[in-house]
Amino acid sequence: MKQNYSRIILMIFAIMMPFLLTANNLKLENFSLSERNTTSHTIKIGFDVSWDNSFRENGDGTEFSADNWDSVWIFAKYRVEGGNWHHCSLATSGHIAPAGSIISNPPVGNDNRQTGVMMYRNSAGVGSNNWDNAKIVWEYGTDGVVDDASIEIRIFGIEMCFITPGDFCIGDTDSSGTLRQQENISYVQITSSPVVVKCTDTNYDDAQLEGDGILVDGDDGIDEDGITTISNSNYPTGYKAFYMMKYEITQGQWANFLNTLTSSQATYHYYASSNYRYTIGGAHPNYEASRPDRNCNYLTVMDGMAFADWAGLRPMTELEYEKACRGINGSIIGEYAWGTRDIRSDGSLTISGEEDGTETITTDVSSGACLYGNDEHSGGDGSRGPLRAGIFAKTSTDRKGSGATFYGVMDMSGSLWERTVTLGNLTGRGFQGTHGDGVLTSDGFADKANWPGYADNNDNKNSGATGSGFRGGGWHNSEADSRISGRYNASYANTSNYETYGFRAVRSWY
C-alpha cells in the first residue's frame, strides 16, 4: 500500500443469500486496493468471492454457448472522508478473473456508465464457487476522486440467473387477462418476426392492447400504438438475453441499500413496521434486518425502481417475466413458474428451525411449491408473510418442488408480487430498457425518463406508478394470481406499499 493510502478504510459488506439447506452463502471478503495508476487514475479493487450451489449447464466456456447459469452482479460504492456514498465507475477491461471464473462487463448499449460486472463459471459444472483474488478496475478519476483521497469502499453482490436469448411463448389461453393471438385465444410465440399480441379483457389495459393489439417483434421491438410499424426498437421483449435477480429483494439487501443512502433518502425508503414478518429496524445509517434472508415486503414500485437505479439494474417487462418463467418450453394452460398446472394445496406451511437463514419448510410441497393463500405459518417466527428467499429449494427438489422457473429463478409464483413494466399502456410501452446509473435524486428517487411513473408528477423523477403493474401473485392471494400468464393487474398503477409487494430487477445482456 502506498503511503498516501494509509488512511484507506476497507469495509467488508457481503450480502448473504441462502439457497439450499446449507444456504447459498454468497460471500465477498478480503478486500484490497492495489496497483493504483496515477496516470490513468485507476485502482484495482480486490476481493474473494464464494457461493454454494452454483450451476452452469452444457457450456463450452464462451458467452451464450451454455443453456443456463447463475452469476453474481458485482458493484461497488465509495465515499471520501466520511461523506455520502457514490457509485464506482468501472473500467471496460483489466479485471482479473480467478481460474474457473469469468468477469464480464455489460455489453455496450445505450448506457454510458459501467456500473458493475457479472461474474460466473467459465465452464459447465455444479457446486460451490470459491474464487480468491478477483480484481475489478475502478476508474476513480472518472468519478472525480483525487489520487490521494481517503476513501472507504463497499462491494455488493446480487445473485442473478442468465435468461437465454431466443423464441418463447406468452399467454396460456385461459388465465385472467392473458396475452393472446390477434384472431383467437391461443398463446403467442415471440420470435424474430413480427406478431400481433392482444390481451383478454381486464380493468386496467388500454383499448389498444384489448382491441387491435400491439405489434411485437422479438429482436426489433414493438409498435407502441398499433400493429403496423415498430416504433420502440429498445423495448425489452424478452427475446434478447438478460439476467434476472434469482430472488426477490431481501430484507437484508434493503437494509444495506438504506445504509448507503443519505439520511433523507433513506427516510423516504424506510417503512417502520413489525407486521407480516417485516423485520427491518434501527436508524440510518445502521438499519438492520433481524431476518436478513427473508424476502422484503412493503416495497412500493418507486422503492423498487430506486433500488434498480442504485444497483445499475432496471425493472423487468411483463414479457420478460413470462420468458424467465417458461423459458423455451411451450405454453401450458394455467401453469405456474415451475412449468406445470399443479400446485400444493392451500394451507399452513411448517417452518423447521430458527429463522436464521438455515430454516426449511417441512410441509410436503412437492406438488408445486408456492407461498400463497394467506395462511398463518406454524413453527419458526409464525405469523403470515414472506419467507426466506428460495426456501423451498433443497438438494433433492425438482423445479416443481422448489418452485423454480426454467432458469432457476425463485419465487416468481407467489411470495411477493413482481412489479413489471406493462404492455397495457403507452407509458409502459415507451420503456427503453435503460439501466440505472447508481445515482438517485437528492430525495431518493430513480430518475429515468423512460421508466414508469416519471411523468406522473412533472418532477423529473420516478415518483409515480403509471406504466408499471403486477405479476405472479403474493402470499395473500389465490392460486390463480400465481399463474405465469395471469395478468389481471398487469397494468394496475399502484403507488402504495403493501405487505405483499416486493421487487426484483434485471440487466440486459445485449
Ligand SMILES: [Ca+2]
Ligand atoms: Ca425481427
Ligand SMILES: [Ca+2]
Ligand atoms: Ca414473487
Ligand SMILES: [Ca+2]
Ligand atoms: Ca439515476
